[in-house]
Amino acid sequence: MKGETLTYFADKQPLVADIFSRYPASPQGRRSALMPLLREVQNAHGYVSEAQMAEIAALCGTTATEVRSVMSFYSTYHTVPTGKYHLQVCSTLMCSLAGSDELWDHLVETLDVQPGEVSPDGRFSVQKVECLGSCGTAPMMQIGDEGYYESVTPSKCARILAALHADTPLAPDNLVPVTVNAEGRQTLATGEMVGASIGGLSSLTGGTA
C-alpha cells in the first residue's frame, strides 16, 4: 500500500486543530469535521483505507460505520487506491447520447482497467460519474481534480491518452468550475472567491451553540 500509515494525522496536529477550529466546539461540531478530514486523506493517498476511516472516526468521536456511510454517499471519495490519473467519464443522458458509452468502452479496453482497479503501470483508474454540468460539450471527462476534457472524440481521446502515457498531460479545456482551497474557501475557476469565508466568523447573539 503506497504511503499508507496507520496514524495519518499523528504528526499533523496543527492541521487537525485548524480543521476542528472551523466548527463549533461541541460533539456535533466535532462530527462536522468529518468531510475536511476525509478530503485531507484522500488528497494525500488518492483513497481512504479502512484503518484511516477508523482513525477519522476516533478523531470525530463517531464510529467507522458512520464515516463509511458518509464517504460512500459521495462518489468522489474512494475506498480503493486510484491511479495517478483518475479518469471520470460522465455517463448521464447528454454525454450518453453523444457517445460516452463508446468512450468508456474504449478506455476500459485500451487501458485494460476496470472500475475499482488501477492499471498495472499505476497510471490509470476509471470511474463513471453523473452529470458534471458540461452537457454542451458532450462527451466529456474529468481527470483527477485538474479539469474538464470536453468533446472527447476518438482522436482527441487518443491524444489525451498518449500524453498521459508520456506523463505530459494536455492542459484541460476548462478548469473544474468550483474548487475548495486549503482554507476551506470555495473558489471559482477564475480565482474569484465565493461562498462564506470561514475566517472572521462571529457567533450569533442569543444562542449558546
Add this chain to the structure above:
Amino acid sequence: MKVTIDGVQVELPAGTSAIDAVFHAGQDVPFFCAHSYLSPVGACRMCLIESGSPRKNPDGSFVMEGEGDAATPKIFWFPKPMASCTMQATEGMHIRTAATSDVVAKAQAGMMEFTLLNHPLDCPTCDKGGACELQDRAFEYGYGASRFGFDRRHADKHYPLSDFVILDQERCIHCKRCVRYFEEVPGQEVLDFIERGVHTFIDTEEGGLPTGFQGNITDICPVGALLDNVARFRGRNWEYDHTPTTCTLCPAGCSITADARNGRLERVVARENREVNEAWICDAGRFGHVFASEARLTKPLVRVDGQLVETGWDEAIAAIRAGLDGLNPADLALFLHADSTLEEGAALEALAALTGTASVDHWPRYPAEVLSNATLNDIATADAVVVLGADLGEEAPIVELRVLEMLRGGILPPEYAHGTAIADLRLVERPARKPEKLAVIGSPSRLSGHAGTFVQASHADLLTLIRPDSEGARTALNLLNSAKNPVLILGADVLNGASAGAFATQLSDLVARTGAKVMAIPAAANSRGLGHLNLVPRTGGQGYAAVNHTRAAFISRLDPVAAGQRLGGFSIVHDTHLTATAQAADVVLPAVTGYEKRGTTVNVEGRLLPLQQAALNAGEAADLIRTLAALAEALGVRTRIRGLKSAQALLQTRLGVDVTGLPEAGVIRPLGPVYAAPTGQAHRPQLWTERMTLKPDPWKATWVDRIESLVENKWELPMAGAQTAGGDD
C-alpha cells in the same frame, strides 16, 4: 384539541402526531418507518394524508367560510399529501386518509409501487411471510401490479451482520428503523446506510453487531431483510403456536412470545410491555432458547446397578420410596431454582411444612432482605441514576436499556385508543444524551462506558457511597443528593455482602438522606417472589450451599455438581437436562423449562407477571407442583397441592394476592414479609450459559449425519415403524 379525521371529530391531547390522530379516530394509514419507541423521520413516505388547518385573521378571529350562522372556519389544505408521522396535529386540523381521499389513495399506491420496484417477490421462501408489514400493506394499499419491466436490483441475500442476524440486502426498503434503533436505544452507532439511492444497503464497519440487544432489529424490520438466524427457515409464521408469556432468564421479566412448531421452541420475539421492556428484549432472551428443544429429559431415570436407566413415573416413585426407606421425611432437604414460579414455591413450602424438614432453600438468592421500591419506569424517568456493584448486562439487561432511556430524556410515548403512540414527536434522531446523570461504581461494564462518572472498584458496597473516599464517589453521592427523583441500583457485588442488620440500616439512612428510590437486582428470575415464601433454611437445617451435608436431597433444576459441590446422601434431581448433578443422582425426574409452565413470576420491580405454556414436546416432564405431589406420594404424606389451581388458591391465602387472570402487563402488589437467611456462598450472575448457545452448524451436522446413515444403509430411506390405527389422540 379537536381534530377531524375523515369527518369524525376526536378530542386529542396537544402534541399528538397526525398518524396517532388517524389511528385514534379508528382510521388507518400504512407506515413502515415509524415505530413507537424510535424517532419519527418520515423515511418511507407511506403514511401520506391530506391535511389542512384553519387560519386566523390579524384580529385573532378565524378566516370563515359560508354565510351567517352556517359559517365555519375555512380549512386551508396543504397543496400535496403530507407524511403524517412527522406532522403534529393542531387545533381544528382536518385530515383525510385514503378512505375518503382519492389523492391519498393514489399517492400511497404509487409510493407502494416505488417501494416494491426492487423488492424481490420471494415471499414464498421468506421467513417474514405471513407476518410482514410490507406484504400486508401492499395487499391493502398497493396497485397489485408493477409497471417496472426491467431487471431488479440484485444484492447479497445472505449477508451475515453477526452470528445472530442475517441481512437480505435485496429485501431492504430503507426505512432506517434498525439504524435508528442502534443509535437511539442501546446508543451504539454500529449500523448505517452505505452508498446512496438505489444502491443503498445497510452494513457495519465494526466487524459485526455487538451482542447485547442486536436481536431487536429483527423484530422491528418491517420486511424480511433482517432475520433471526437462530429461527431462520425453521417455520412459517402461520405454523407457529404463538404463546404470550414472560421470559424467566433474568429478573427483568420481559414480555415475550414463544413460537413453537411441531413441539419445538423455534423462536422468541419481544412482546410490548409499556411498564417493563417497552418493545425490546436482550439477545440472551431472544437467541438463548435453544436448550428448550435440545437434549431434553423426557422420562424419569432411576439408578440400576450404578447406571441411570429410563423408566416411568410409578417406578421412579417406587425407587424414591425404596431409597428413602429408613429415613424420616424430615431428613429430605428440598432445594429449588429461584426462577421457579410462585405456585411452585408455594407447593414446596407446603410440602416442607408437611414433612417438617428444616433444610429448605432456593438458589440463587442474596442473604438479606433489601428494600427495593423503584419501578423500571421510575428509572427511565429519573433525573439521576447511580449503579452500585452491578453488571446489568449480566444481571438484568433490560434495566440497562431503561437507564440508557433515562440518559436520553426518559420520554415515554403516551397511550391512545389504539395503543402506544406510533410516532412520538418528542423523540428525535441523535438525541442529546446527558451522561452526567449516570454514575457507575463497580467493575467496568457496557453501561460504564455511557456514564458521566465511573468509579472502578473491584468490591463495591454501600460504604463507597456513604463515606466516599474518591472524587468519583463524591460526585455520585452529590448526584443522588441534588436530584429530585434519583434511583439507586444495587447489584450482585453489593447484595452478596448484604447482612441482615447493618446493611438495612445503612441503606435506609442513605435513602432518607438522598430521597432515592432503590432497585436491588434479584439474583434470579423469581428470587424476589420466592423471598416472600418461607423457602430458606430453618433452625438446624442445611442451606443449598451445604447440599453435601444432607442425608437426602430433592434438587429441582439446580446443578451443584457443575459448581464444584458434591451431593450428600440419596439424591432426587428434577431437571430439564441430564446435568452433572443429574448424572450423579439416584433418581432423576424430568422437568419443564420456563417456557412450558403456567404460573406467576415476580420481576425486579415486584411485578406479578403471568407465565403461559408454550406447545413444546417435553415427553413425561412435569412442573415442580406435580413433581412434588409425586414426591409426597413416595414419602407417604398427603399434600393438598396437586396442581396449579390448588397452588394458586394457596397463594391467595398465603400472600393475599389473586394470581389468576393477571393482565399481560402484570401488576405490582404487596406480598408481605420477606424470609431471608445467610446463603453460605456468593452468587455470580451470568446471563448466557453454555446450553443457551447454538451448537456450531446444527443443520449441517444433521445433514451430514443423515447422509452418512443413508450411505451406511445402502440408500434405504428410513421408514417409521408400523403405526397402530387411530393413535391416542
